[in-house]
Every structure is written in C-alpha cells, then in structure tokens.
Amino acid sequence: EPEVTQTPSHQVTQMGQEVILRCVPISNHLYFYWYRQILGQKVEFLVSFYNNEISEKSEIFDDQFSVERPDGSNFTLKIRSTKLEDSAMYFCATEATTNEKLFFGSGTQLSVL
Amino acid sequence: GEDVEQSLFLSVREGDSSVINCTYTDSSSTYLYWYKQEPGAGLQLLTYIFSNMDMKQDQRLTVLLNKKDKHLSLRIADTQTGDSAIYFCAERKEYGNKLVFGAGTILRVKS
Numbered sequence: 491e492p493e494v495t496q497t498p499s500h501q502v503t504q505m506g507q508e509v510i511l512r513c514v515p516i517s518n519h520l521y522f523y524w525y526r527q528i529l530g531q532k533v534e535f536l537v538s539f540y541n542n543e544i545s546e547k548s549e550i551f552d553d554q555f556s557v558e559r560p561d562g563s564n565f566t567l568k569i570r571s572t573k574l575e576d577s578a579m580y581f582c583a584t585e586a587t588t589n590e591k592l593f594f595g596s597g598t599q600l601s602v603l
Numbered sequence: 604g605e606d607v608e609q610s611l612f613l614s615v616r617e618g619d620s621s622v623i624n625c626t627y628t629d630s631s632s633t634y635l636y637w638y639k640q641e642p643g644a645g646l647q648l649l650t651y652i653f654s655n656m657d658m659k660q661d662q663r664l665t666v667l668l669n670k671k672d673k674h675l676s677l678r679i680a681d682t683q684t685g686d687s688a689i690y691f692c693a694e695r696k697e698y699g700n701k702l703v704f705g706a707g708t709i710l711r712v713k714s
Binding site: 494496521523525531532533534535538545546548581583588591592593594595596597 | 638651
C-alpha cells in the first residue's frame with residue numbers, strides 16, 4: 491500500500507534554531523496536513539494545505555510556522571525559531587480528495603533542547 | 604465544541620472481543636475514524652464511517668455509530684496480541700476538513 495514518508499524520523503535541535511520537517515505525500519494526493527502530538531497529549535491539528543495555499547490553520551500555527559511545497563512533491567513544515575514547547579511528534583497526513591481516507595506518515599520526533 | 608472523549612485503558616484476553624468507546628460533541632461531523640498507533644509508529648487508518656451510517660464491518664472490525672447519542676464504538680473480534688496498541692477515535696469537522704482526535708485508548712491483550 492502507498493505510504494506517506496516523513497524525514498527525518500528524529501530531529502534534535504537547540505532552542506532558537508530553525509528546523510524543516512519533510513513529507514513526501516502519496517502520489518496523486520492533493521490535500522496535505524500537519525498534525526502534532528506532544529507527549530501524553532492529544533493529536534492536534536496544525537494546518538491544511540491545498541492548491542499551494544493554506545486552507546485552514548489552528549491557533550498553534552503562529553508566525554513561527556510555515557508550510558510549502560517547493561518542488562511539487564515534498565511538503566515541508568518549517569519552524570523558524572524553535573521553543574522548548576515545540577518538542578513533539580509531528581505527523582504529515584495526505585489524501586486524494588477531502589472527506590476520504592486520510593493517511594498519516596510515521597512522524598518526526600522533534601526534541602528542542 | 605471540539606471534545607472527543609475515550610476511555611484510557613482496556614485490557615482483554617487473547618481471543619475475546621474488545622470494544623473501544625468514543626463520544627464526540629459535534630453533531631455536524633461528516634466522518635468518524637479509528638486509527639491505531641503501535642509503539643514508535645505512526646497513525647494507521649483502521650476504518651472510518653460516514654455519519655449517516657449506523658454500522659460498518661470490515662473483517663474483524665465492526666464500527667457502530669449512534670448519531671443521536673454521538674457515540675462511536677470499535678469492536679475487534681478474536682483479539683490477538685498483535686492488536687495491542689493505542690486506538691484513536693477522530694471526528695471530521697464539517698467545515699475545514701480537519702480531524703479532532705480523542706486522547707487514545709490503550710488496548711492491552713493478555714495471552
């Protein structure tokens with residue numbers, strides 16, 4: 491079965507540094523999402539992206555966060571200046587159309603020291 | 604509201620049926636999902652049900668939806684040790700398409 495691929499699987503960074511998390515969607519998927527899960531907490535929605543635009547974003551997704559699809563394949567999440575509280579598992583999710591099967595990647599564990 | 608609630612823990616014996624329950628608050632949710640997360644792994648889509656349906660069966664999995672009570676359940680027949688994982692219930696919002704997740708139910712299967 492096709493998979494959503496995320497890299498790296500683990501990322502350790504110093505507070506204040508920039509990180510870029512990468513996702514390769516399933517081919518022919520057009521809708522892309524980022525979610526995160528802080529240890530011991532619920533999986534939370536961050537942002538949805540379609541047609542090279544943000545469709546919706548949560549309160550968590552402030553000016554420090556950005557998303558783009560630079561080369562038409564990879565879908566990236568950038569955190570400009572990481573904070574301790576950004577430490578979490580970040581999941582990319584993609585789907586062919588909305589209200590269909592939403593497939594998640596295996597996640598990137600981000601640790602901010 | 605955006606509340607999806609699940610019981611935290613369920614323990615069953617191998618071969619028994621497991622029933623994981625979930626309640627949600629948004630009556631306009633379009634789809635409801637069950638995801639499985641094994642240790643160190645991502646979220647695996649198990650099954651999903653359209654909000655106008657009452658039941659969906661897929662091999663060992665049966666999903667029951669009571670829209671009036673906003674109650675969703677996942678039944679796993681003949682539970683195996685490989686079913687031990689965290690199970691997440693999620694509702695799909697009508698506007699915006701985002702998923703709202705419950706906190707997850709830890710299923711432990713004893714052999």
